[in-house]
Amino acid sequence: MTELAGAPPSTPPRGLLAPTLRTLTIGSVALVSLAAFEAMAVATAMPTAAAALDGISGYALAFGLPLATSVVGMVLSGVWSDAHGPAAPMRVGVAAFVIGLLLASTAPTMAALAAGRAVQGLGSGLFSVALYVVVARAVHPALRPRIFAAFAAAWVLPAVVGPPVAGLLVETIGWRWVFALAAVLAVPAATMVEPALRRLRADAVDDGPAPDRTSRPARRVLWALLAAVGAAGLHQAGQLDGALAGVVGAVALVAVALAGPRLLPAGALLARRGLPAVIALRGLCAAAFFGAEAFLPLLLAQQRGLSPTLAGLVLTGAALSWTAGSWLQGRDRAPSRTTMLRGGTAAIAVGVLLTGSALVPVVPLAVAVLGWLVAGLGMGMAYPTLSVLLLELSAPAEQGTNSASLQIADALFSAVVLAVSGAVFAALIGSGAVAFAATTAIAAVVAGLAVLAAGRARA
Known part of the structure; x- marks a missing residue:
């Protein structure tokens, strides 16, 4: 039987670095790493850029715009990928990402920098969703847990080296080179993905009826x-x-x-069994983890007297345990998807609560540090598992739309929880530890909802 050019091979290659997958694996992991580096490095360079351009008043806009345009890019990419395949949105997304970074690197004003960031956000939304569809159509299902684990690991090195590299660039040759470096490195990464894009033919897949959305x-x-x-x-x-x-x-x-x-999808807000629960869980896990992480460095500094460097090391530790959890779910003999989700969401909930114990003076600080490592482990177990389940539950005609929904849930759930937590924290800021206890409680409640929904996210 002849294999379809747009479908994954009927038998899995030996691994992600087999000849048929090597360039796709390296290129796609490099693109994910670049997106992570951009997120980490730009946050370090932005204060200097805003001061140099006399644009402190536009500081928040320079972060808010790419978040907003990335949501639009995700939706566009989902519709585009389902209608015509992922190759075009992937290429356009990478091009927009590079153009946006170059515009930011040459911006004469803060408004121009924010505009460049908006273009870059649109591009990242386009290629991040298209990349999921490329995985769905080019990678055998048996290897998808491994490639999503590789995507998770791709965030670790940028999380560790991104801020210091950006700081070095800012202090030596200038903040503009932070944007320019990411733009230049994106080109060879995209070139390595190109052969896989050329092999995909959207018309070779029996897409079936288009989904309602x-x-x-x-x-x-x-x-x-x-x-x-x-x-x-x-x-x-x-x-x-x-x-x-x-x-x-x-x-x-x-x-x-x-x-x-x-x-x-219909039923996502109620975590209805199957695909809606998968997408709801992605949003709940992200909101719980990042909702707690946003206040953790400040909590450790104010309540336990840690320096910024030591507090940063705690966050780095969670990035490493996240990678360990991703490796665990990608093993050939990994537990079932449902078991991984139940274990992962439980680890996030327990980790958030243990981290909150730093507010109790008699509890050793090591308990809170261990808690955040556990939370990172849970994210590593849950995140790639949800990505794999999403593709298993998606017909070819809706892989793009559903991948977009997964990432939109991630962004919107996190934005809402961070906004609510921020408002509560601002209202209670004069109460000291009570303000941190409130934000921890919000994250723990969201994690608890994820635990309750974990058993519903299965094929």
């Missing part, structure tokens, strides 16, 4: 724009003070509440 792509893009405005508004509200912050935050929450359900 892609039958009206224009309307879906409009909802994405509203969600993007809401996500950017939530980010902006966190930078404001007083009544204005409350008004902006409330309007942004309404926008997300209206648009979010239209971008997710």
